Amino acid sequence: MKNLDYGIIGNCRTAALISKEGSLDWLCLPDFDSPSVFTKLLDEENGGCFAFGVSEAYTITQTYLGNTNILTTRFEAPEGAFTVFDYMPRYRTNEEKHYMPPEIHRYIRVTRGAPKVRILYDPKINYAREAVKHDVFETYIKTYSVEDSEDKIYMYTSVDFNRVLSGEEFTLTDHQFFVLSYNQKLVTIDNNRVLLDYERTKVYWLNWINRSREYTQYSEMIKRSLLILKLMSYQNSGAMLAAVTTSLPESIGETRNWDYRFCWLRDASMSIDTLLFMKHKNTAARFIGFVKRILKSRDDVFQIMYGIRGERELTEEVLPHLAGYENSRPVRIGNAAYHQVQNDSLGYLLDVIYKYYLYFPGTLDEVEEIWEIVKNMVRMVLRVWQKADQGIWEFRTRELNFVFSKVMSWVAVDRASRIAELLNKDFYAEKWRAQADLIKKDVHEKGWNEEMHCFTQAYENADCDSSLLLMEFYGFIEASDERYVSTVKVIQENLFHNGLMYRYKAEDDFGKPSSAFTICTFWLVEALYVIGEREQAKEIFESLISYSNHVGLYSEDLDFETKRQLGNFPQAYSHLAFINTAVLFSEEKQLSKFIQP
Structure with a gap:
């Protein structure tokens, strides 16, 4: 059984997935959402990879270098041993600037004997759609598309170029390096340069994570999740990606295969809360900046998701030439969900804007500009909240009066009322509070099923839905409210299976869901914890x-039976949810008053 046994490296511009055997199977250059140059992840035979071929005598182990985003893969056999250090350079050049080139460094350190290896260098440019050629120059190998010579990458290495291209076996007698770059380098690339970038990158990550809260339990796991979240934030805009991959299936052989290399605003509220709580205000502030730029660009149209630079059109396309992960077709790029009607989306946006006013208020003119946007958004919510939509789970062919969409409509108006209070706009605060109360009353009357003793997925059905576990998190209902306690227990009874949670069980556009949505199980843990079922919550959490x-990474989905990871990877929302639940079961370490962090 294949699993998503990959480590991730990145530098807040792009990222790569490296298998536990050290094979670079997924890399997009120059940015997260650019076409891939290694695509074996989505086509074993034709996708292309960059790997190290060794005999079966070698034992291969993989781990991260401490609390950094530098990945180490150790190859060990009786004849010798070597370690590959994989990273993407990232470090500060001054107070404002970061060095984060679109390139990957693979540094080989011989640790014992005379290990033998073959270099398997097989780039496939533009999602493996185009044939490539290699031209050898004095200091690098240039690989380019036969169809478009401007579509290219550069390989700098201390290994003989012919050995790299031929794949012949040779003996490692000294340390070696590979630098794969989207751009031609303007500095000399040698061992000294590679080691300098390595040390600078290591120090950057150690300094960044050192600013985080420390916990008595799960500390290393929390740090790993924070490092992954930081790696997946796009420095140039502040956007946070849902995942760095596309088309990893929610279920093997099915068609639930989507491109997640975009920014969903529904993740914003939890992202900001978590990053602020873990003392990473700068990362949170950049994301707030991304949201503000989106709002200012067109204040009359709001989407559920955007490109990482704020793009609004994310046209979906199928790549029929790729076999898909374990032959799970189709492979898609782009995501048609961007034009869906999801009435919950403005709730997340206004929750983020409320945090902007609390923690990151700008100049007076900016605050006034955002206030105008808030008023416009409230008008939109009040115009549409009673209408059917496609909901948090992005149904493609149906619209219903989803209860969670109504809850998030309440969140939108509630946060707007709080913003008005902060700005001493009492008229708006009172007016919107009254409207929020009407929405809440509607949900309690139409969303509650007395026979089931549970809030249901939609006004039109009696289905259970995991999203309703978040009603307490967003402040819609108290944890002690009998209706919420009963809802949590009924949802658990209906959707909890083999230690994991369904999003919902009812058939959707593609049939009945067959895998567990990782974050939903974290939501259940949090819900059980707040209603007082703490031992049960801890047991589920540990499993x-x-x-x-x-290496401690989470994907979007899990198989109910085998527990193999499925869906896009790593999933930012899963890591956020892990942090939010882990801190429930641990105590923060308190530094001595004589020690400064």
Whole structure:
């Protein structure tokens, strides 16, 4: 059984996935959402990879270098041993600037004997759609598309170029390096340069994570999740990606395969809360900046998701030439969900704007500009909240009066009322509070099923839905409210299976869901915790975190039976939810008053 046994490296511009055997199977250059140059992840035979071929005598182990985003893969056999250090350079050049080139460094350190290896260098440019050629120059190998010579990458290495291109076996007698760059380098690339970038990158990550809260339990796992979240934030805009991959299936052989290399605003509220709580205000502030730029660009149209630079059109396209992950077709790029009607989306946006006013208020003119946007958004919410939509789970062919969409409509108006209070706009605060109360009353009357003793997925059905576990998190209902307690227990009874949670069980556009949505199980843990079922919550949590992969990463989905990871990877929302639940079961370490962090 194949699993998502990959480590991730990145530098807040792009990222790569490297298998536990050290094979670079997924890399997009120059940015997260650019076409891939290694695509083996989505086509074993034709996708292309960059790997190290060794005999079966070698034992291969993989881990991260301490609390950094530098990945180490150790190859060990009786004849010798070597370690590959994989990273993407990232470090400060001054107070404002970061060095984060679109390139990957693979540094080989011989640790014992005379190990033998073959270099398997097989780039496939533009999602493996185009044939490539290699031209050898004095200091680098240039690989380019036969169809478009401007579509190219550069390989700098201390290994003989012919050995790289031929794949012949040779003996490692000294340390070696590979630098794969989207751009031609203007500085000399040698061992000294590679080691300097390595040390600078290591120090950057250690300094960044050192600013985080420390906990008595799960500390290393929390730090890993924070490092992954930081890696997946796009420095140039502040956007946070849902995942760095596309088309990893929610279920093997099915068609629930989507491109997640975009920014969903529904993640914003939890993202900001978590990053602020963990003392990473700058990362949170950049994301707030991304949201503000979106709002200012067109204040009459709001989407559920955007490109990482704020793009609004994310046209979906199928790549029929790729076999898909374990032959799960189709492979898609782009995501048609961007034009869906989801009435919950403005709730997340206004929750983020409320945090902007609390923590990051700008100049007076900016505050006034955002206030105008808030008023416009409230008008839109009040115009549409009673209408059907496609909901948090992005149904493609149906619209219903989803209860969670109504809840998030309440969140939108509630946060707007709070913003008005902060600005001493009492007229708006009172007016919107009254409207929020009407929405809440409607949900309690139409969303509650007395026979089931549970809030249901939609006004039109009696289905259970995991999203309703978030009603307490967003402040719609108290944890002690009998209706919420009963809802949590009924949802658990209906959707909890083999230690994991369904999003919902009812058939959707593609049939009945067959995998567990990782974040929903974290939501259940939090819900059980707040209603007082803490021992049960801890038991489920301990089982769930055992399903992370070999380096502590979480995907979007899990198989109910085998617990293999499925869906896009790593999933930012899963890591956020892990942090939010882990801190429930641990105490923060308190530094001595004589020690400064």
